[in-house]
Amino acid sequence: MDCLRRPHSSPPYLLCLVYFALLGAVMAVTVVANDPDPLQDTCVADLNSTVKVNGHVCKAADMTTADDFSSAFLSKPGQITSKLGSLVTLANVAKFPALNTFGVSMARVDYAEGGLNPPHIHPRGSELLYLEKGSLYVGFITTENKLFAKTIKQGELFLFPKGLVHFQLNVGEGPAVGIAALTSQNPGTSQVARGLFASMPAIESVVLSKAFQIGEGEVKHLRDVIAKS
Structure with a gap:
């Protein structure tokens, strides 16, 4: 960037530092793609707890x-x-x-x-x-x-x-x-067919009819069949 070629005492240089710091923070956030790492050796889930967290409260x-x-x-x-x-x-x-x-x-x-x-x-x-x-x-x-x-x-x-x-x-x-x-x-797990044809409440038939280029009668038939599968 052009601001990196300016003297380090100039305000634009400080703005560059802030820019790269923010860019690094954004990149760090976007690469997090899995469950969080554990913070203790074990944390057996207490499935009876009424406390709601992103995961489960640990058993004593x-x-x-x-x-x-x-x-x-x-x-x-x-x-x-x-x-x-x-x-x-x-x-x-x-x-x-x-x-x-x-x-x-x-x-x-x-x-x-x-x-x-x-x-x-x-x-x-x-x-x-x-x-x-x-x-x-x-x-x-x-x-x-x-x-x-x-x-x-x-x-x-x-x-x-x-x-x-x-x-x-x-x-x-x-x-x-x-x-x-x-x-x-x-x-x-989300099954494609059930997600589209057996959702609760049901997707409007016109959406499925247009998406799959089929008649509303065929939509009804698929709903009946997939609901029983």
Whole structure:
């Protein structure tokens, strides 16, 4: 900048220092993209507390035991009842309170043969999927509408970046099982179809009709079908 070439005693130089200080502060804020770092060794969530914070209040240290840091929550498959043929069992801070302040969670995904974990996003976390059993067609779509997709097999990994639409489809014979690690204690999940066609209250039909270039009768049909999926 031109002001840097002036004598250091001149007022414009001081303005430059202020400018760069503010610029540095803005840059520091914009790179914060994950859960906050912990400020103590442990902070097991007190899920019974009525105090609301960005996360959870810590359980009293003298009430914390080794059992708080262990869970068999993902050890057994759940019963798949969805018409989509999949079931996600999420071990987030609400299910495993010891995760509080550590910025991680896990999920088990069980797929029936031909089962689909439909297009969805995690607004607060990236996902690393390990395929424990079976064969999946997986992929995500960038903000430029570019699809990255492939078929993965048992023992392989696939990464889904934070906030991008992604999906998994069981393309093998028999059931499949995936284990996912997520970079947030509460990554959140928003299914694309349910978000649009099963929101409460409902989006005005004209919005969906124009967005998808379909008739309002088709909007009603999709609402009925997706609400039951």
